[in-house]
Each structure stands twice: as structure tokens, then as C-alpha cells.
Amino acid sequence: MVRTLMIIPRLTVQTVFLALGQIWANKVRSMLTTLGIIIGVASIIAVVAALTGLRASVLSEFEKFGARKVFIDGRVPRELRNRINFRDVQLTLAELDAVEEHCPSIEKLTPMMMMAKSAEAGDTKLDGVQTTGIWPTWHDIEGRAVLIGRPFNEIDERERRDVCLVNEKLIEDLGLDRDPTTQTIRLSDRVFTIVGVVETVTFNIFGSGESNAEIFIPLATAMRLNPNGWINFAWAQMRRPDQAQDAIAEISTVMRKVRGLEGATPNTFEVRVIQQFIDGFNRVAGAVTAGAGGVVGISLLVGGIGIMNIMLVSVSERTREIGLRKAVGARPSVVLLQFLVEAVTLCLVGGAVGIALGQLMVLGIRNIPGADLGRAVAPAWVIVLSVGFSAATGIVFGMFPALKAARLDPIEALRHE
């Protein structure tokens, strides 16, 4: 036993070199044999790297939204779907006032009333421009810079002034001056004075990667412009990012009270924080990883059967050699080890090729136009896992051929033709 342990390291090194030599001598055969492992490893690396890149993009998008933001909207619960209409559950100004007043964790909020309007300036007309009614608090909550001019203020809201903020994209599309303040545009045949320009933001993940022309008007103005419209949702801002649980509880309590929902009646609204979106994404990413893991499992199984087959061929081709090795003193355990090491080496070479191929695929993924996966990278754990699984495949599927070799009778093996 001690003897076996003593010669294992030396024998392993020798066997690894021997195996590498054989793999090199039979390049094509080895490649085909380990194809399952190569494909399995390459695909898990590519999938995990893509997900890592996607996660990085998504998280930074979420960060753009802001960690303190709370999303509130009206929603028809499943149970009441036949009895009430989505119009019945839309947020009202009274409800939002109550939330603002009675929720200590909420610092400020803004309703968001979204419409598609035709915008005209001079002879140019744009249809379906996204026009959003907001409170002045929107500036603090969204944090979008006002590049030129001024933000909205309380007076704009109180007096329902016909003023608007536009983004750079709209300036471009409507052919306005570089500094359009004091210029006017017509929205639904009303004339609005541009008071400021807000920066354009692009949402790569949820949008097309392109930015849209946007117009913002005071909420009160929007309600007058669109008397039958409704508040689509509201953004609230917590005082601190760690108050998510409190904020959700407080808003829910206030909303239920205002809406007179009692006992087991389900919420007719929804309160969400960014963390929930992140959790949701992580769940999806986890499911995709698990799915990819399944595919990889199957290809490793196929690869393993290939390995077993080639090792059985190797054992039968080298029966005389095995007989000789036994005749000069190789114990069964040593022969077993030798063939296991050979199988593992083969698998590890396949795994290494798979990792290299996977990294190439990652380079490709990074450069897929419009996919925003520039941060795709195979994390260390997936590489370690790939190496581990390759080695495990070698051990599991190399065991039977290795046992066969170890059990050969030296005399019979030497007589083998």
C-alpha cells in the first residue's frame, strides 16, 4: 500500500506524458472521441459568459433606474379579473397624495401619464411622440440632467402652463435649434413653449438600443390635454435604498386603506422595487444556466461513452503491452491507475480544447452587434467546473476499461495476438 502511494506521483507523470503522446499521435481520433466533451465545455462556457455579460448590462440598466426607486401601478388581481376593469384600478392623484403624506420612508413621488402625441414645429410633423405628464419631483427621482434651460417647477404645475421639456432626439427629429428654449411646438393643436432640454437615455436591454424622441409636460397640463387619460404608474423615491421592505409595506397599507380593501381582498395595485426586478432576472438567468447545464450533462454523457469506447479499444490493442507490464511487476492497482490517468488526460485535453473554443465563442458573443454583451466573460468558477467535470467524466467512463485492463491475466495477455 505504502509502496503504491510512493510510486503513484512518478507513475502518474509518466502516464500523463505517455497519454499525451498517444493523443498527439492520433490527433483526429482523439478529437472525435472527445467531441462531446469539447462541445459540452465550450457551450457551458459560452452560455455562462453570455449570461454574465447580460447580467452586467441588466444590472447597470437597473442602476440607471436607481436603487431608491419604487414603482407603483394599478393592477387587476387575477381573482377579480371578471368583475373589474383595468380602468377601475388606475392610480388617482388623491391616492398618490395619501402615499406621499402617510409613508415615512417615501421622500417624494411623481405620477407618470404617458401619451402618444403628434408634435409639429414649422412644417415638420412627427406622429406618435411619447409625451409624458410629470411632476417637478420627476427631476430628482429620474436624475436626468437638464442640459439647456430649466427644469419644471411648482408654478408650471399649479398654473397648468403649456410648457414642455424635450430631449435631444426630439430636437434632431423636429429640426429645432440647438438651443430650442423659447421656441414653440404644437401638440394636439396647442402651442407649447420649450423651457429646457433633458438628456437622452438609451435602454439597451428593454429597448432596441435606440433612443426615442420624448416630450415632458406638467402633469396638470397633461390631464387637461387628455381628459379621458389616466395615470399609467408612479415613481416614488425612498429616503434610503435599504428601506425597500418598509416602503412596500407602508405603500400597501396606505393604498389598501384609501381603496377600502379589507380582509382577504387582494391588492388592486402593485408596488415593486428594483431589487425585485433584479431577483426576477436572476431567477431567469438561473433557469437558463440550469437548462444549459442539462445540455452539457447530455454532451458529457455522450462524450463519456466515446471515451469508454476508445479506452476499451486501447485496452484491447495493448493487451500484450499490459501483459508485459504485469509480467515485470505492475500491480493491478497500478495498471488501473495508468488507464484511469490516460482516460482523465484525454478528457482534460478535450476539456482544454473546449475551454479554448468557449473563449473564442465568448469573443464572438462580445461582438454581436446590438446585443450589448461587451462584458461577456467566462467566470473562474465555470472554468474550474469544466475542468472538474471533464476529469470526472474520465474517471467514471474510464473505470470500466481500466478495471478490464487491471484484471487481465498476465499469461493470457501475453499470448494475445
Add this chain to the structure above:
Amino acid sequence: MTIEIHQLEKIYRVGEERVHALRGVDLVIQRNEFVAIMGASGSGKSTLMNVLGCLDSPTRGRYVLNGRATHKMGAAALARVRNEEIGFVFQSFELLPRASALKNVMLPLIYSRFNWLEARKRAKRALERVGLADRIGHRPNQLSGGQRQRVAIARALVNTPSILLADEPTGNLDTATTREIIELFRQLHAEGQTIVMVTHEEEVADAALRIVRLRDGMVTSDHPTRRDPTHAAFLQNAARMAAEAAGEALPAGAE
């Protein structure tokens, strides 16, 4: 005492049939003996050698090698005995075709306690002993038959075995090469090596100091070479033939 076997039997099962290859062999071989085992084909010579070499285990009987009862050992222990106590030379050399002479000779040392450098040194020394110091990098297909058998002998000697077993070592060699190999065995024996060699050629057996003859799995005669009747007859015959040849070679009319 080196080899002691008692009532050794070996029965092969081939389907329903049982082949009695050895039927109770008793044999004692002392240190530094040089024994030739002879007999007709199928008499059990190889079977006996395989048991002596711990490659095969007897069906019945006892085999004590250097005081250790090998017939009671398991596969791993037998492998160790093969590695440390026994050098085996095969009729068909059994070299690894893709390995150099040196690598071939180093093979047994892979499975023993030597590190690579020591193993290399020993293997070189063994190749020097068999006169192949200048061929260590050659592969088997770059060597003649005699040189291949020398490599195989070097491999058998490399771990300083207490006995060297050779099963028809000259069976695949021509007459000249056979003489060289026999000369090598004689020299090894002179240096103190215990040798047991199977042959069916009296000329080869002549190098040995003792001849054991087998027939149908039993020992039929066991004599020092000089006193073996069959061998004596062979020598007389050979001398007569040599004389006749010499006579014929004399010029006519010299009588």
C-alpha cells in the same frame, strides 16, 4: 535455497476438457545454479516456467521462492515478487515497439522504488552488461534479433533478480546469434546469476550445469549436464560427426 517446488500440479480447463500440464513436479534449485529444462513440445516446460516466474499459479502443490510461499500470495504480492525477484526472458522478446532500448530496460523500474535518474543509471548499466552500451537510443525495429534479445535480457537483469528465467530464449534466433546469447548466459552465470532456461536444443543445454527433462508434465530425469545420458550421447554423436567431417576434409589417399 532459491527455488523449492513440491508436488506441483497445473490443470488447464478448456471447456469440458481438463489438460493436465504438470502432474506433480518436485524440484529444488540452489543459488547460482544454471539449469536447462528440456522436453518435447507440450511436455509442460512453459507451464513450469510460468509458475516459477509467478506469472501463473499452480492448481495444487507448493512453490517456495527464497523462503516465501508464493502459492499463498495474491495478485499484488505476486506482482511485487515478479518485479523484485524474477527476471523473465521470453522467446519472442516482448519489447515495447515504440520505446528505445533504454526505455524498455527501464520498464520494470517504473514499478519499483527507484527514482527516474537512478532507474536510468541502472538501465544503462544493464545494457552495458549485455554489450549494448552503444545502442541505448535504438528502437526494437532498429536492432537485430540477437540485439533485441539482449535488450530483453538487460530488462530481466535490471532489478537484480535472484533468478533469471528464460523460456526458449534462442528459439527465434539463428545459430550464430544463438551462440552469442548462450555465451552471454554463461558469462552472467559466471558472475553469480542463478539461471533457469528452457530449450529443446542439446547444444544450448550444453551451457547449463544441470539438465532437467520433462515428459507429460513429469520430471523424467535430473542430472548434472556431464552425467546426463541423453546429453552424453548427443556429445558423442557430435564429436563423431565432427571427426567424419574432418575425415572427409582430409585429402584422398592419406589413409
